[in-house]
Amino acid sequence: MAARALVFLLALLSWVVYFYAVDWLLMTAQGLPVGWNLMPLS
Amino acid sequence: MRWRPLLLALGTVALTVALPDLGLGAEDTGGPAPTPTAADYPRIAGVTGRPVVWALAQMHLFLAAFVLAVPMFVVAIELTGVLTGDDRYDRMAHEFMKISMAAYAFTALTGGALALALFVFYPVLMGYLLRVFDGQVLIYALLFILESFFLYLYYYTWNALRYGDRKWIHLSIGVLLNAVGTTLMFVANSWATFMMAPSGVDEVGTPLGSVWAAMQGPLWNPLNLHRFLANIAYGGAIVGAYAAYRFLATDRPEERAHYDWMGYTANFIAILGFLPLPFAGYWLMAEIYAYSQQMGITAMGGVLAWLFIIQAVLIGSILLAANYYLWCGLMRTEGGRRFVPWVKYIAVVLVAGFLVWVTPRTLILTPQEVLAMGGTGHPLLGPLGIMPAKNTAVNLMLLATFLSFQLFRRASRTPTVPWAWIGNCVIAALYLVAAINIVAAGIYGYITPTVYKVGASVPQVVSTLSVIVFVLLIEAFMYRGAVARPIAWGRMSSRSQYALFVLPVAFTWLMALMGYIRSSIRTYWHVYTIMKDRSPDAYIPTIGEVGNYITVITLVFMAVIVFIFWLSQIGETRQAAPAAETGR
């Protein structure tokens, strides 16, 4: 059970990194105003 | 191989005639686009051009979409049959083809009628388009001849080229047939996209001498991709209905099993073509905006915007029907039953997404209602009416549909690799993060100005695509050497088959609707910015009128397709010899 939870968390983390990178690339490539948290800059 | 020299000669002749007009020389371009007057639009027996051309064009497109799509997946199924050595695939592929053959004659018939109607009702426009596309018409004719040739060759050599090396020759003919068919469609598309976003002409419409430049408008490739995918989805939906009908009409278990399986495959093809369709549509719309923001806004935020609400309802019902069918299919296997409890959660996502999608941005309200609500947008529901909310909804709905499909696949197989549980964890995490990312991008889109809203939908689209790609990839490894469980084909409720009728009805209506929108965003132009439409039909009718007319066209098409099904079925029946009858 613990191993299962650990793997799940690890996977979760990697996907977060993946989607963060993809979002960052896509948003900046389109010239959208984004901050580090991917939310719009005021 | 007697026909080869003939074909070569034919091709050479067509090319030599057409080449000078396809980008070389071409001095005489004939000046700017003509300006038709109201007198240039004949009225025949009180009927103007639009209703006639609209109906014929739509009918031709329905049939052509079907006829072009079927050979595509037939070749794929035939290949599957060869690779797996399972004869059932080959039989089904042949049966699909049989339906398509009967439809081919109708396609040519409506195509001819459409061309005739166009020249009769819009002589000035057609004269101009012929001038622009010039030698391309010959290429088109040649492609049409080739298409017919390969189609008949492919169908009638099916049993002659059945096994071994000969089968590969047959498959090659199928590939050639599809290559020609796809090219044929691309060539035809160029006329439609030229009228929307003219290229290869100057600003008053004088052709610059290259047909290739006129074809390569900014919207050509997006439309090519969109129609290509939609055709596959549409073709799948129609043969699905055929299978569903045969399933319902028989009591024999082995026939039920065959048509259940055929219906499942057809539904699978329809969904496969349908899932990437919103992304192709997104590309097309983005190119329209890039070409002319005014045109884009006319479609999405102007007089045609309400039609996209209808589109949402249609897509919603397609997704619900397809999912419902998949859920019913879970009962075919022992393994599927354990997924049944999940279904209700997927259903919640789908229905919620559907509701967000149909929430209109603004409504026609009485002043009292506006006052009571504190504005034209509802304080709570208003935010759901705008694009980011709808994009979020559609992406989540696609995720849910893909999950249904994934569960269905898992129902019949058990993985044997030791790391299967890790794979499951990774996939579960992927769904979770992707869903959160889609919602977050939706929120981003909601709080930024309109110009960024479109940009914010790109990460959403990529999230959905990521899930599809990664899950397919992981499962491909995970299910290597998996234990297959038997599927009880034919063990399907009758009710589930009705979902397979919703698909073609909704697809047909949807196709007519989207085609109408595509054509209508030119508003009162034949060729946008170059040639005005001065006919009495140059207005955009009300949504109700459009809906009624689309329903009429759809009804006629359904009648035609039922007739085609009947034709392909009557071919199987054989009247008993009179002697045998009297003998009893």
Added chain:
Amino acid sequence: MTFLRVTLFSLVVLLAYTLFANILPQVQSNPPAEEEIEPASLDRAGQIAWGERLFEGKGACTLCHKNLGRAPDLLGMDLGEELRSRIADPAYRGAAEGLEEAEAFEVYLRESMLDPSAYVVPGFGKKGTRDRESPMPRADAPPVSLTPAEIDALIAFLQDRAGVEVTVPLPAAETEVAAAEPVTGTAEEGPATTAEEVIDRYACAACHDLLGSGAEVGPPLAGIGTRLDREALRRAILDPDAEIPPGYEPGLMPTDFGEQMRASELELLLDYLAGLEAGEAKP
């Protein structure tokens, strides 16, 4: 039996879609009416009202210029304040730089319609161009195709909204008072009333064989009405160098007849030319 049930089911689904289409708001959109307006008869108030109609109608401005964030909401803002701050913006490098109030507004507004990318309001540029390119189409080009008088009327309407003096000329006065070019010629005279008068006033016969002049500098116009339609004739007068018949030199015919002639004079001339049959121009 199965067939009937399936047909009935499909019809019900179809009917549901049709019904849905019929309960949505029903609006028919007609092509913009070709407004029968006699610009010469307009006074200032009429011109402003005409501009307002254009803003919502033919100009299709409200497609974007409203409160949806697609383009500046011209009617929802304090237009005078906004224009002042834009022209004063150091990033602004257009023709209105250094001009004062009403005049600056006129130049700025005209520029924004004829060359929308000259200055893009921050945040409203085409995506990915960092506000260097405007998504707005030129107001004088298709599909909008406003005439110079219509653009004037729009400027009048917007100047009025901005609360400054309206500086564009009335359509009745000599058209197109471009800031740099002084008005020449016929401002004091009334409009010509016959085609012969028009030909005389603009000296067409000096180069073309018209009214029996026998001139050969420009192409002969006998039977021109059978070769070119009215629109082509109009283009040939307003933009003569666009198409030059073989054997004749470009650049000889004045290109500013669009400014010099009155609309009524141009129409008289077109009527005359369209009616010319082969051999008629020669006596």
